[in-house]
Amino acid sequence: MAPMSDRSPSSRPETQSESAPHRAGFACFVGRPNAGKSTLTNALVGTKVAITSNRPQTTRHTVRGIVHRPDAQLVLVDTPGLHKPRTLLGERLNDVVRTTWAEVDVIGFCLPADQKIGPGDRFIAKELADLKRTPKVAVVTKTDLVDSKALAEQLLAVDRLGRELGIEWAEIVPVSATAGEQVGLLADLLVPLLPEGPRLYPDGDLTDEPEQVMVAELIREAALEGVRDELPHSIAVVVEEMTPREGRPADRPLLDVHANVFIERPSQKGIVIGPGGSRLKEVGTRSRKQIEALLGTPVYLDLHVKVAKDWQRDPRQLRRLGF
Numbered sequence: 001m002a003p004m005s006d007r008s009p010s011s012r013p014e015t016q017s018e019s020a021p022h023r024a025g026f027a028c029f030v031g032r033p034n035a036g037k038s039t040l041t042n043a044l045v046g047t048k049v050a051i052t053s054n055r056p057q058t059t060r061h062t063v064r065g066i067v068h069r070p071d072a073q074l075v076l077v078d079t080p081g082l083h084k085p086r087t088l089l090g091e092r093l094n095d096v097v098r099t100t101w102a103e104v105d106v107i108g109f110c111l112p113a114d115q116k117i118g119p120g121d122r123f124i125a126k127e128l129a130d131l132k133r134t135p136k137v138a139v140v141t142k143t144d145l146v147d148s149k150a151l152a153e154q155l156l157a158v159d160r161l162g163r164e165l166g167i168e169w170a171e172i173v174p175v176s177a178t179a180g181e182q183v184g185l186l187a188d189l190l191v192p193l194l195p196e197g198p199r200l201y202p203d204g205d206l207t208d209e210p211e212q213v214m215v216a217e218l219i220r221e222a223a224l225e226g227v228r229d230e231l232p233h234s235i236a237v238v239v240e241e242m243t244p245r246e247g248r249p250a251d252r253p254l255l256d257v258h259a260n261v262f263i264e265r266p267s268q269k270g271i272v273i274g275p276g277g278s279r280l281k282e283v284g285t286r287s288r289k290q291i292e293a294l295l296g297t298p299v300y301l302d303l304h305v306k307v308a309k310d311w312q313r314d315p316r317q318l319r320r321l322g323f
């Protein structure tokens with residue numbers, strides 16, 4: 001195994017970027033729900049682009065974050081978790097995941113340091129083993145949650161898993177995205193696995209996800225906070241309109257955002273709206289702040305809760321909701 005080399009971003013000679021060929025390509029993080037994929041994407045990119053939550057399976061859209069370096073451009077594709085499909089939506093999500101895996105230049109397999117490797121991890125690892133050509137980096141996440149002994153054991157367990165399933169890890173890297181530990185090193189190790197080539201996106205781009213989709217994701221994230229476990233899959237958010245308010249002075253702009261929160265059944269309405277509308281108000285306040293931070297402008301957010309009956313099972317509804 002080749003974990004934890006002592007290379008660090010600061011130890012790289014400045015001149016290397018001039019002599020080494022420029023590399024550019026795509027990487028995606030896979031792993032079971034809650035493995036820390038979105039948080040890691042954000043830490044690498046340095047700004048909030050993917051949606052994190054302490055609830056599983058919140059990442060719906062393929063959100064790309066882009067790491068710009070003098071020597072490379074690393075485009076991160078954040079996929080939903082692969083899981084046992086129970087609905088049409090579940091099947092579509094799994095298709096999205098597999099298609100993404102086959103297209104990227106390198107896959108980062110995220111395994112949390114604080115949890116034993118379980119059936120969920122093995123399920124994904126077996127799928128990875130079938131993808132012979134794509135280099136795979138095992139990323140042991142959340143290292144801040146364990147001591148060094150437990151971390152060492154986890155690194156060995158990951159090594160064993162690879163050997164057992166015939167996966168040759170290009171690297172095994174422990175990171176903590178929240179503490180910012182080894183995040184730069186991970187980028188250093190991913191870059192050499194990318195093909196040589198010019199940059200794929202202009203400098204400064206952080207994501208090519210349309211703003212409306214990111215705004216919808218932020219609202220969805222806020223709407224999922226603190227609700228019952230079964231509700232997450234029943235919520236979809238569509239931003240209907242985002243327009244600058246007319247007649248505002250140039251130094252005090254306001255962006256009007258109109259969004260619909262779709263649920264599957266009328267009985268779920270109460271959960272989302274809360275007593276006297278209190279919950280929805282909270283969701284609005286929380287997501288508005290995030291949207292303002294994302295877009296850098298004050299926002300007026302208008303949220304409506306609507307019932308789209310059994311939207312997860314209806315192909316027509318799925319298309320309308322952006323799946």
Ligand SMILES: Nc1nc2c(ncn2[C@@H]2O[C@H](COP(=O)(O)OP(=O)(O)OP(=O)(O)O)[C@@H](O)[C@H]2O)c(=O)[nH]1
Nearest residue numbers: 034035036037038039052053054056057142177178
């Ligand atoms: N302590 C600690 N917590 C972390 C770290 N990375 C992620 N988390 C937490 O783990 C939870 C899940 O993180 P996410 O990044 O949303 O996980 P994910 O793999 O993208 O999850 P899905 O979207 O459900 O597939 C969140 O509560 C994060 O705050 C880390 O490095 N340290």
